[in-house]
Amino acid sequence: MGEQQAPDAVKAIPIGGVMMHENALFAHPQPGQFRRHAFEYSLQSPIRLSDQPIQLLGHSVRSSGPVMIAFAGGRLAIYSISEIRNFLTQAVTQQARRVDVPYEPRTTGGEPTYLMLSGLGDLAYMAWPDGHLRRYDARTLDNPKLVETVDLVPDKDAKLTALRFLIGRTTLISGDSQGRVTAWFCAPDETKIDRNALVAAHDLGTAGAAVTALSGSPRSRLLAAGFADGRLRVFHVTANAMLLETSPMPDVEASPIRVVAIGSREDRLLAASSISLMSWQMDRRYPAINVNSLFRKVWYEGYAEPKHTWQSSSGTDDFEPKYGLMPLIFGTLKATFYSLLFGLPIALLAAIFTSEFMHPRVKARVKPLVEMMASLPSVVLGFLAALVIAPVVEHIVPGVLALFVGVPLAFLTGAYLWQLMPRRWALRLVAYRFWAICLMAVPGIWAALQSGPLVERLLFAGDFKRWMDGQVGTGAGGWFVLLTPLTAILAAVVINRLLRDRVRDWSYGWTRTQAAGFDALKFVFSVMCWLALTAGIAWLLAEPGLLSKEGFDPRGEGMHNFLGTYVQRNAMVVGFIMGFAIIPIIYTLAEDALSSVPQHLRSASLGAGATPWQTTVRIIIPTAMSGLFSAAMIGLGRAVGETMIVLMAAGNTPVMQMNLFNGFRTLSANIAVELPEAPAGGSHYRVLFLAALALFVMTFIVNTFAEMIRQRFRKRAYQL
Template identity: 45%
Template sequence: MTDSVSPPGDSDAARTERRRRRSMDTRRSVIWGERIAGGVITVGGLMVIVAVFGIMVFLIRVVLPLMAGGELQGNVRYQLDTQQDVIWVNGDEFQTLGLAVAAEGRVITYHVPTGTEISRAQFDFGGAEVTAVAGTLGRDRVAFGFDDGTVRFAELGFDTETTARRNLPSGLQQLDARDRVLDGRVFTEVGTGDFRTLSSVVELGEAEQISDLPIIAVDYRVGGTRERPTIAFATVDALNIVRVSRSRIQVNMMTGAETVTTTTTELPPLALGAGVNVTSILLSGNADRAIVGTDDGFVHRYDLRNMDAPQLAETRRVADDGIAVTAMTFLSGEESLVVGGEDGSLSVFFRLQTGTPDTTDGRELIRSREHAPMPSAVVDLSEAQRQKEFVAVDAEGNVHVHHSTSDQVLFELARSGDVTTSSRAMIFPRSNGVMLVSQGGEVEAWQYTQRHPEVTLRVLFGRIWYEGYAEPTFVWQSTAGTDLAEPKYSLIPLIFGTIKAASYAMLFAAPIALMAAVYTSEFVDRRVRATVKPMMEMMESLPTVVLGFVAALVLAPLVEEWIGAVLLGFFALPTGLMLGAFLWQMLPVPVALKYDGFPKFVLMAAMIFVSAFVAYNMGTTLENFLFQGDFKRWTTGQFGTGTPFMFLILLPLSYLTVSWSFKRTLGHHWRALIGDRDRAQAGRLDILRWLALLTTAIGLSYAVASLLTLLGYDPRGGFVDSYQQRNALVVGFVMAFAVIPNIYTLAEDALNAVPGHLRAASLACGATPWQTGMWVVLPTAASGVFSAIMMGMGRAVGETMIVVMAAGNTPIMEWNIFSGLRTLSANIAIELPEAVKDGTNYRVLFLAALTLFIMTFVINTLAELIRQRFRKRAFQL
């Protein structure tokens, strides 16, 4: 009797099949584990995508304010108590107090937001009538010219103090929600709980007789040091005679006594036509040049560097024929000159060293840009103290605020009062407002915020003509030795530097990594591959900061000192390896098979060291023979021709051309010649063939290089120029060292993934392992290989520390392999720690990061599209 009852007709085979099916049933825990893992992977992938787009959104959010314009916050309008027109106006940096000087000498200090009069003073002009007025950049020092030929100087500034709340005087009167006043002082509460106290400083100096005729134009500058201040002023009288006076003040540090020495020089007369008069004059801060504008549309530039012999350096037309120059002003820094015309035109000029014989100093005024014209004649121009901005007022009362570098109109301010033809305007010191005083003491003040006036898309990606440059160009220079220099925010040099660094790195990395991948995948013994590949992958773990440190402090000086050996090494290493390969062919087959594998690999390494030793010892000889013993001096173009370097550059191409031509024309006959010979004889003939091809390539390269020289081509000044120690060659070396592991690992994996039957079929058809690897395996793995190259490119584009340390950080645009560069990533690393949060430089650096993000995104997207195309072709196999 059996222990269990089986179904009728049930056989042992059926029972076995049922047990096998039960054993193949997936356990419920496995199913749930797979579902959880799939969900986690899906969520993780989505989070990565969200994180990437989150980074992009954050970058865009930081960058967008760069493109936002200014915002007008409001304006006020009121009338000052003056008998005559206001001839000068000033305001403090907090837009709290204003100073207005009327033609009768009345000086009114008033509250800018409300127009309340704070204090009043009276200048005694001695009955003389003011005919000209000008002031310094800070507007606190003013010169008045009078109809009796005298000049007076005044101080019209502000005094700022801080008062603790407990020390506030009693009896303060409220001016508005922010300010209070007492005895000519305005008290403003600041964030710390203390109070800022503002009051005006009004002083008038004694008259100085300059001419017997009325002064029709004047300008005034204060410079020098605290111990030795200098005062310089220029005047033009009714006969258009120009005079420049300099007063040097020596202060005794012990007693405080001042000694003033004044010298006046009459400048060479202007050759003006009948009825032509001077309309304005400008004097530079150090009084080394003066510029006179006339009503016939000309400006006359004086060279005052030698006051004993001043010269009229240049006369230039700056306006159309018959159009008068009605206003002029320097921009901050006094390099650029803004000229306003009777027709409303606004032009910017600066001096440029051109070597022209038409001027006495070889410089000439160059028109750098034309701003949008005013609706009518320009009557007043006033510059900003901190930026390349100016405000222009025309005869119809239009007020426009311009930024010179970005060539844009920041604000077109509409007057709320009657139109007047006599106006004085100023930009507040912080460039956050404009004050206009018109006929009869009518004041109108505008307050605004401007975020980043110096930045436009054209500034970021276009050519801009900066002060002192010979032509419009791309320049990155966010800071300078002085705040008066105009910042230059072109991203093109940084993009160019990024592409240059990546290109030279890939020039070294891609061939080495791909050939290494082909070698370990198709030729080397598996045991050797098991050692070599992990070592190559370990290279990627080296910190790039260490690589950059070694490149900057070790490699760069060595390359500079042994540049001849480095150049020779590019040819000695491949030549030595090829020579070793031909010699290996001459070995008997048993010997070659015995030492194949690791011994052969050791011999290859030994040949590399021998080639490097030869290059090291022969480098000086090469430099003496081709470059007259000084390669670095040769790159400057001081001697020699471009033939030697072109010969070296063309040599590999010439060899490939000669080899390909031989194979196409005589390859079949050559194979027939050596086919029936033994291995040693065939090897000797192959060496002779190689030497003949090499000699022919050398002759061809030299002939082509000489022909290019005869045609006038010289690589110097192009991709070869002056040698700098930290250059793209060093960067290419070290970045290639960092990029090779990425490319090698991915490419080698792609090559090993090629099905083995394709290799077997190729070898069965008589192809050699080399032919199989190059024409069967490599095309099949093209998608993976291309992805490897693109991954390496992305790695090179985003590299930071190597280029920070080894590239010299010079944002220049030239393909010279011996010059430095600055990349987007390196620029961010260098400047972001010092950038003011939410400032212009800060946001432009984030724009650089966004640009880098877009570059890598585009590269990876194109790589993926091309990879998919290759993959479809490979699937057909």
């Protein structure tokens, strides 16, 4: 309120002071502004729950109204409170509908001492001094039932001395006579009656004295614990960390902490013993952030097991922030891996071909064209990936996978057909060789897309998306896709080693056309062996009873599974588009490195009888290896720091799965998305800056090792 609305008696309050006036507390925080704090309450008509004295009582509020559970006269009952309003008098009366809860007295352990209802009123807990706890399922008020019994105190010599809810009334905090503080909550468990089990998720350690008081913060997952020796401890439950501890009181007999509380702003800690009331100013800083919560698995409330998770915000006040950076680091590495997997081989091979085999006139046109690709804004590439490419690819995924085989085979087919051309024509058309081979990509793309339905029937049981979900088929098709690149390299190396010397002896005296024809037949034979080898290994891995009882299946939701549920915006789309983003940089630097190799090395190699290909592989590439490696590292740095493409096309989901067909979130994209909404100076804000630091450290470490390796390549090049 303003100064004019304030009572005259309180206008003399100094700035920053407080004063009681007319049953209200007035504060003067700044000039011309006053605040009035007063308690207002109303009492409804009493409700009789039992004719017997109520020994224990728990309460909660559902959307339908208040819910209570009471233990009286050796009987346990749950009550649903409803309000009835008289439309004439507007009087409100309350009625309680009672439902008895199954309860059997224990032969040992005495009477229960704790009775509590969860925040949603769907679970009831009853506990005894020896730590025995019964959990009741009250989701259906007409049929509450006992679903689980748990021992909160594992040591038989210890007793349960304190039991409280944390914020949200889902996590139970127990304290025993040995000073152990433990956090419990329900986690999914298919073996239990209600498919949940109460688990000890966080052990906050022992203090050597009995826990006498517990209190949770009304703002976060801070917990204050008081002990029998007068000591106080403050924990952050999610981070599993003790933030502060006070010294034991000198007079132990009179010093047990009876009550403890954390201020509403978490800036004050209050405690009361039998003889004193104590207060401390508290600077909690950023308790949710430590090494454990950032980089290790954390057992979050309601999760089946500890996990790496990033979820910085939610729509409820009792939300448990999850600041695990590992999914973001993993997403960054995943994006980099798939983009380099696609872009690096194309860029390096294109640079080698341009430098060593392409006609100078064609090179003068192609190289500037490729370099111009680097000027494309990443936001445009991300837009195309998210709104054009991803929706189209979703309906033709088998055909797209066939492209990765069909297009290389088309180029190789064009090369072998060129060898079969008469020599005089080949010499006349040598300036057009590159474009002629490129034309073969057109029928290769057409054939691959047309073979998509056939690939889907043969490898994915006729339905790609259902196969990816694990609903149909075996894992053989997935293994065939994953093993294809590796078996192609293996087949090429093995067949070349086996036939190289024999072919040299056989081909002595052959004409150019005969040698080219035999080479083409060897290529066809190699392709057949490659496909047969891939199919055989895939069948061995997936068939039950051969290498394993159930067979190996590459599908799943684990971090090691390369296949799983299909998502429209996925790593394959991102790898394809980011590959195009890094190709111009790698290509330009690699081509410059190859072109800078002294010409006399080429001339000496060719003069000694080596072919252009042998000269390239054995002389040019080793000499330029430091430059090629530098080009690859610069491309890696471009991929690691990319923001807009992954922001728009990766789905932006912080999951840790190598699945080629689902999304991810990178460090850079996460900073771009969440920094504008993060409160300045808060935990979330600082974690985002830490994420930026982590990105810098990753890049710095990679570049340091890259420079060390580049220097080794450089020394070897000097020795040539």
